[in-house]
Amino acid sequence: MLRVGIIGCGKVADVHISQIRRIGGCKIVGVCDREELMAQQLSERFGVPRYFSEVGEFLSFSRPDVVHITTPPQSHFEIAKLCLESGCHVYVEKPFTLYAWEAKELVERANASSVKLTAGHNAQFSHAARRMRRLVQEGYLGGPPVHLESLWCYELEDNVFAKAFLGAKRHWVRELPGGLLHNIISHGIAKLAAFFTMESPIVSAHGFISPLLRGLGENQIIDELRVMICDAERTTAYFTFSSGMRPSVRQFRIWGAKNGLLVDDDQQTVIKLRGSRYKSYLEMFVPPLNLAGQYVGNVWSNARLFLARDFHMDSGMKCLIEAFYRSIAGKQSVPIPYREILLTARIMDDIFQQVSSQSVPQVPLRPVVPRIAC
């Protein structure tokens, strides 16, 4: 029986515990938060036997085999180090660390202590993401990827979390090196990092404050980001983070030499983009029909998963945790290769350095819409 502990008893910890409880062969032995009341409420609600406010005490009394770190990102590095030193395997919520050097040091320490690490890039393990990866592994793209595109949108208007940090000058999100971007983009960047083979691709980033936020008097939070990533081998990628785009999508597209794939995280759909073309007018009728058929197929597969009670909102996290626990048991390798975790951290470092060095561009509050003559 794997002994599991949680450090950080905020709302993400609820999601972790809910998913851990759906997995067999493990039990939660203790929770810890530097604010004792937070640890107590989590332990009471989920019937966890013990709660702590000191990490050291928690590690020595509860003796967990694996620790999930769900604190704000500023403390990930130090807490993860303590856990690794105690011989625990560690699952660190996203963003993995504040800086790439911290990520590198954690990986080195994990290797030195022969324990395992993973990052909370659970969007990589949703049903749709796994279907996409299977197709790529089966060679659907017709070779290595030529170009990737990751879109990660974030609605500020109706988002309660956004309201909290927009209203508070001292919110922890504001104190991250990459601000709001730092807390959100790792899912979207990790999707790209999984397909880059070189250690240091060229990153070119441009960030700015949206007219919406500027209208609210905000002059710190960058909520629009465009990134181009180039691998000297052959692969390129675009990453878009936007609070203003509608529809607000979280999509991943990948194109190979033969075919492409489109994955929608919100709709949990995977669409095959055929590389071959039909002759003449057929191209205007057959592919749309084919797409319609694929969407119906996605509805059917999602419905089947729902009926089988395997379509929970956070099923990606359950899959990632299960895979991580299997790797701890020595049954398989870590679910996210360390190379991917480190590359994600390096790309994020590059983005934040470039964005912070740019002065805030003066985009007009009312963007001019060009008139197009028909």
Added chain:
Amino acid sequence: MLIQPDETILVTGATGFIGLSVVRTLLKRGFRNLRLLVRSYRRPAALEEIVSRHRGARIEVFHGDLLSPEDCLGAAKDASVVYHLAVEKGEKSFAYLFMNSVLTTRNLLEACVAQRRLRRFVNVSSFAVYTNCEKPLGKVLDELCPVEQDPMRRGDPYCFAKLKQDEIVMEYGRKHAIPYVIIRPGVVYGPGSNGITGRVGIGTFGVFLHLGGPNQVPLTYVDNCADAIVLAGLSEGADGEAFNVVDDDLPSSRKLLQLYKKNVKHFRSVYIPRAVSYLLTCIWEDYSHWSRGQLPPLFNRKIWHAYWKGSRYSNAKMKNLGWTPQISTADGLIRYFESCREQV
């Protein structure tokens, strides 16, 4: 009266829907030394207007976060009465609401203990803390009714947070002799609030499901509620008591829905009889349990008992303190519908 007009009064959540009305009521009653704790650095126009209208009073807008013990110490300095109205209602997670209800209240209480001048701590709670499970249909819900014992099964983070907030206030009352009063308003309405309360029904599934039927809706007009809150902070002999706040002449759910449709906007609604809504709620809860949370347990037996089973409400205890609703329900609804129309 517990305090003199020049003594310091702290109001947390002063820019909120009820908070602004509490500030206006205090000024109307002649209190001239108010400290308004505001988390957001953006001051709403309504607060600016109050400040500019009362140049003679000392109104200090204190920017701070109740999660910071230092800010709480600064805000509570020299305060004789604390009206604690700050609340987070938007976010629907247990941990977030707990943090922003219980930790904030604990910090504020610690600050009050440290400064040793407090005469009254008014904790604004909610009707959400009551359970109706054991109470027969249609019986009066008053301050003697039991509170929810198993908030996790109810699946209502707001109920959980408010229960724990009340508990910590009572604990500080016992351990540190903090003189407290707990106020539990029903559904607070008025210009500035919008939509129709969930006690009438829900629009989650595309069509409005009317679940309240003949049940009374425990309304309290925002200014009446503010009067009650202010009075609870000033009255002698109220320490350690809880008071429910509802107005007189409460409408039924059916009547309220009818008036809303007539005065604000028309929409299609389907009445779900009590037995059917109970059955549907049971099915939802059992499926949620069976599927291990594939559907969240938003609808469950405890929620049904609390919101849709049907109760009558009493404001007798609050009236014994000298409170009477100044705005009748009929007048309150006219003002509320007018404001809703403007928003529509």
